[in-house]
Amino acid sequence: MSENHNHEMHGYYTGDIHNQFVPEHYDPKNRSVIWRTFWILLIITIAEVAIAFTSISKEILMVIFITLTIVKAYFIVAFFMHLKHEKLSLAYCILLPFVLIVYLIVMSLTEANYLNLWDLIFN
């Protein structure tokens, strides 16, 4: 984190009416990071399509697919959207609200599974 901290000290206020702060984060290594991220995303997607046709059980496949989806989401948000190089406080502001979505998933699926079970027992 410390090198990022030095990194974001560089920047300038534009002279326009909004006087925006534009950080100066050009680094010649940026482009190799972009292409590395691209290859990771591509290989994960190809692997997902490939293992969909294997005889691995559906439950294990579901765990694998959801894990790989979160890995892909991490690479898009961290490197394409540059969140890894923003201040940690901003990253928390953006990511922490999604705890509520986890709660929504647990709540909705519990209810749905209960109603499904009810149908199986009484119909």
Next chain:
Amino acid sequence: MAAEATLNNENPNSKSWSGGVSPFSISWGKMMMWFFLVSDAFTFSSLIVAYGAFRHRHTQVWPTANDVFTHFPFVHEHIPLAYVGLMTFILIMSSVTMVLAVDAGHRRDNRNVAIWLGLTIIGGFMFVGSQAWEWYNFITGTPKGALITNMGEIYRFPENAPSLHAHSHTAIPDWALIAPNHKIIVDKAEVERIKSISKPIKGANLVNNEYGHPLFADFFFFITGFHGFHVFSGVVINLIIFFNVLSGVYARRGHYEHIEKTGLYWHFVDLVWVFVFTFFYLV
């Protein structure tokens, strides 16, 4: 003493919040784009969670995506996942060209910004076109269609259920029917009874779906439609930015921050597709 220290900004942590600087070290425009994307992500999350809830509610009769999306241009065989894999590749690729446009902006390289942004727009149009083709095949349905009973249950023909053939140990006879819960009905009397109370159905719309439960079609149209609308909006915004780049607006302004904000939106659209791809097509 403590109050003085705070007022004199001696505490480095309080310094960034005492005015005059950007506390998050980003411009207000980018911060607002991030917070808009958080709210938009909540909308998409709610839609996908609702889809998941109804799928769990009707898990026994939910259609298998590998039996629904099996088309590939110029190929007559069923190839599940290939076309949507290609669409995912196109969108990831356009995300890469977008981030390269942002990178060229950091170097104040107007020509390369225009080139990469132009490629991003082409990728966006290709994706929207692919989605339209996917919708066309889903709405048109299979050549033979399916049967709908007077109870509203969908019985499919074996030729439209390639995934069952792969998992079945014995060959499925042509005259068999596939029940809504994916069981194969090979009893001839039962097949005739179902046919006597059924009428043919073809394709999918918001009311009927020859592939199975109508909610599958409803959620498919709504979620991929909402996502496609986002892609289309992104392409329009990218086009506006593209013409600004060509006319030198950002070169005169001295910075390409607009490209970064548009880029954030474009990557978000890619991010949503990663989740749609997983929950609609893979699991």
